[in-house]
Amino acid sequence: MTNFAKRFSLAVVCASLSACAATQNSVETQSSSNVAVVATAVIDASASMPDPDKPLTLTQIMADPDWIGREPEDAYWGSDSTTVYYQQKQQGSPIKDLFKTHINDTTNGQKVALSELHTAGDDGAVYNQQRNVKAWRFEGNLFVELLDSGEIRQLTRDQQSPHNLQFLLDGRLSYQSGDRFFAIDVYSGMTELLAHWTFKDEPKANEDPQDFIAKEQVALIDYVALQRTQREQRFAKRQQILKENPTTVPEPFYLPASHRTVEASLSPNGRWLIVSETEDKPSRSDGDIMPNYIGEDGRIKPEKVRQRVADAKPQDQSLWLMDLQRGEKRSLSYQTLPGFNEDVLADVKRENAEARGETYQANRLPREIGLMVDWYWDQSAIQWHSNGSTVAIMLEAWDNKDRWIATVDFKQGQLVSQHRLHDEAWINYKFNSFGWLNNSATLWYLSEHSGYAHLYTQVPGAKPKALTSGRYEVDEITLTHDDSYFYFQANIKHPGIYEIYRVAASGGEIQAQTDLNGYTDYVLSPDEQHLLLTHSKLTQPPELYHARVGGNQPVARLTHTVSEAFAQIDWQAPAIVPVASSHTQQPIFSRVYYPQNVEQGEKRRAVIFNHGAGYLQNAHLGWSGYFREFMFHNMLAQQGYVVMDMDYRASMGYGRDWRTAIYRQMGTPEIQDLRDGVNWLVENANVDRGRIGTYGGSYGGFMTFMALFTAPDLFEAGAALRPVTDWAHYNLPYTSNILNLPDIDPIAYRRSSPLYFAEGLEDPLLINAPMVDDNVFFVDVVRLVQRLIELEKENFETAIYPVEPHGFVQPSSWLDEYRRIYKLFEQEL
Structure with a gap:
């Protein structure tokens, strides 16, 4: 490592840790020794430079990733708390096998025979009391x-x-x-x-006469009247048998037709049933199709795809409380929830109305409300206490501005609000785990109401008690069965380091369970004495480890699945850099890949990579899901480039304000952050301001468009992969959170969609688009290309990939895509 790189890494660590530690004085476990450990980890992470004698190639990087190794996936405990199961894909095939190992075995274990798979099942596993x-x-x-x-x-x-x-029970x-x-x-x-x-409608013995002729028929003809009387008698006898004979099955509860x-x-006591239901409307139209041009029969196949956010309409849900002992049902009204009829979008609607020359009048109509959508957290939105005597329900508003946790008053048949989380931007889909303590009528839940996701307990009707606090995120909660501890994952030491901790359910000091300085996830064993860890580092893909609970315990590695070919390469681990922001007090944490002797010679070329998903963290100290990009950035560094990978505003892991900075203005804060990144590269990494490019996929492709269209002075060239061009065509759950609905807030969509800024393109642009992408539709690129043609732009090229979905699968497609990206940077930078 050069002297410059050593000085720089140390400065990065000091700046990073001082920025983080200053805000964590509420955590008693944060100590000077922890800071030293983190500093050492980050310095070591930047110590390995690429071997110039073994240059990386795109052919190797973009090959089938099996050459890297086949990491363990979906690991879980056997019921004996010493056996470990995990999935591993087969070499050269998407098929996965189940493996079984032991906490004292370091040989990767053995594959479970197909005839024995039923004995190792963990699908929906539950234990009795x-x-x-x-x-x-x-x-x-x-x-x-x-x-x-x-x-x-x-x-x-x-x-x-x-x-x-x-x-x-x-x-x-x-x-x-x-x-x-x-x-x-x-x-x-x-x-x-x-x-x-x-x-369907509840059956009756006889239907009421509907018109004059029918009524007269019943009144005049004795035979008809007799038939109706006999049906009523048979119906009443049937109801009596069902009520008095214990061997019969209960009658169904009848809910609205359609x-x-x-x-x-x-x-758990079998007494109560709660059902949430909604009108059975189709979620998509006949126009929601995607042509698949490469089918086995040589014909074009119209694939059915999701609904667009522009076509979505608010949908309400109804809650029913059913008493199974009495055979009775009651509707649970939302009108007891605070804010159930607030016009939370009044300011947004008023702004849009004024833009149309209209006046908006606020309304107090009830909002559409239903169960909290479970598309991230793996639990029901209805949580019963283990004794069955009470229940908590997590509800959300369709407009994404409120989340409630409510209990049910069984006698009154109504909801009782216990916690309301309101956000002027939107409620996060993460950090919504909740439940009950096992041995007391006490709720626990995660909430972002402090600005960061933290753990709380609350006796219904009382104020919540914070068990964690500080500028870090808490997630992945596990409560022990005796209510002694909550185990959780958090980034306490550093925003990019995730360790496992526990805290007493009664409160007190947070106890670190791991000190591995990377990215660590866990599963607590059934006997609650062991931790099954999935751990990775910047240059090490995930492997399984084992440790006993209690902290300060030795950690044993259980799997070794990385290939020898991958392990022999001297991979460069990026430095984790806190880039000073010109628009927020928080630094913009970034991965930076340096070439050797970066401070020597002429000013360097640079590339800024924009990670996808928007709400995703990539500047952490674990293995990245963007592993091909990690290798590509190593290759670029070998060739003299400086590469930066930023956790721009909207990224995960940095709190609520960082997440919601893009509300109603996607593409504005992020491009401001990219400008700060460019300035940092010029001032700190010997980079030529006139030789910087950018690229990214999905949300990163959208950012590439916004950078080149709205800030043409920032980059010399850009590549947008599987990019969003018009947010009105994207999906409902993600987009409506950030931009509301297009018919409510068209200003936000026009402000945030690259299609409206295409006239700003000045520098070379590469657009790579998969054609069977059911996430970001191919039509996004088609419409933008037509717009660029009409604007008479000449400095763009488009590459299409006929068989690829959003995430490419075929190595040949990966190779073609990155050859084009590399060629763009080589030619233009």
Whole structure:
């Protein structure tokens, strides 16, 4: 390492840690020794430079990634708390195999035979109250293991796709199949239908006469009247049998016709059922298709795709509380929720109305509300206490501005709000885990209301108690069964370092469980004495590790799946740099790849990479999902480029304000951050301001467009891959959070979509577009290209990939794409 690089790395670490540590005085575990460890980790991360004698090539980088190794995926514990299972893809195939290893085994374990897969199942696994019986699904059937004896029993062989598995307080296993809940005795196999519901009108013995002729017929003809009387008698007898005979199945609950189930949840005591339902409207139209030109039959196939946000309409959900003992149902109104009818978008609507020369009058109509969408966190929005006596429900508004946690008053049949999280921008889809303590009527939940995601407990009706606080994010919560500890993942030491911690449920000091200085995730063992860790570093793909709980415990590596070919390469780990921001007090953390002797000779060329997904963190100290880009950046550094990879505003891991800076103005804060990055490169890395390019895919492609269209002085060239050009064509869940709906807030869409700024293109632009992309549709590129043609722009090129989805699959496509990107930079920089 050069003296310049050494001085620079140390300066980066000091600046980074001082910026982070100054805001973490609420964490008692943050100490000078921790700072020293982090500093050492970051310095070591930048110590390895590429070997000039073994230059990297695009052919190697973009080959089938199996040459790197096949990392362990979806790891979980066996019920004995010493066995570990994980998935690993087959060499040269997308097919995955299940492997089994032991906490004392370091040989990667052995593949589980196909005939034994049912014994290792973890799909929907649950334990009973005594934790001596475990249940799970395999291939649509139910299995249980009697843990005292190790006996495994198959309970069903019908492929009824059971889900919502739960042990009831009486020991039976309940499950949902369609719109029905069953309970099965794990010893006798006796199955009982507990409850079911259907979307149609409740049947009656006789239909009421509808017109004059029918009424007269009933009144005049004795035979007709007799038939109606006999039907009423048979109907009443049937109802009496169902009510008094304990061997019959219960009658269904009747819900509005033409509706469908959103979610249903049965109480552990089997007494209550909560059902959320909504009108069964199609989510897409016949026009939501994508032509697939390369099919097996040689014909064009119109693939069905998602709805566009511009076509979405608000949709309400209804909640029903069903008493299974009495056979009664009640509607749970949202009118007890604070703010249920606030016009939270009044200012936005007023601004848009004024732009049209109109006047907006605020309204107090009830908002559309439903269960919190579960598209990130793996749990139900309906959480019962383990004793079945109370329940908490997480609800959200369609407009994305409110999230509520409410309990249910069973006597009054109404919701009782316990926590309202309001955000003027939007409620995050992350950090919404919640539940109950097992042995007391106390809620726990994550909330961003302090500006960062933190853990709280709350006795219903009382104020919440913060168990964590500071400028860091808490996630992946696990509560021990005796309510002693909450385990969690957090980036306390540094925004880019994720470790495992625990805190007593009663509060107190946070206890670090790992000190690995990279990116670490975990699974707590069933006996709650072990941690199964998935850990990676900047140049090391994820591997499995084991440690005992308690902290300061030795960590044992369980898997070694990285290939020898990959391990032999002297990969350069990027330095983690806090770039000073001109628009916020927080630094912009970035990965920087340096060429050797960067400070010597002429000023260098540089490239800034824009990560995708928008809300994603890439400037962390773990292995990046952008592993091809990591290798490409190493290759560029070998050839004398400086490469920067920024966690621009909107990125994950830096708190609520960083996340919401792009509200109603996507592409504005991020380009301001790119300008700060360019200035940093010029001032600190010997870079020529006139020889800097940029590229990125998906959201990164959108940013490339916005940079070249709205700040043409910033870069000399850019490559936009699978890019968004018009946010009105993107999906509902992501886009409506940030820009509201197009018919409500067209100003935000016009302000944020590159299509409206195409006249600003001055520098060379490469557009790479997959044609069977069901995420960012190919039409995005088609419309922009037509706009550029009409604007008579000559400095752009388009490459299409007929068989590729959003994330490329074929190595030949990856290679072609990056050859074009590399050629652009070589020619223009």
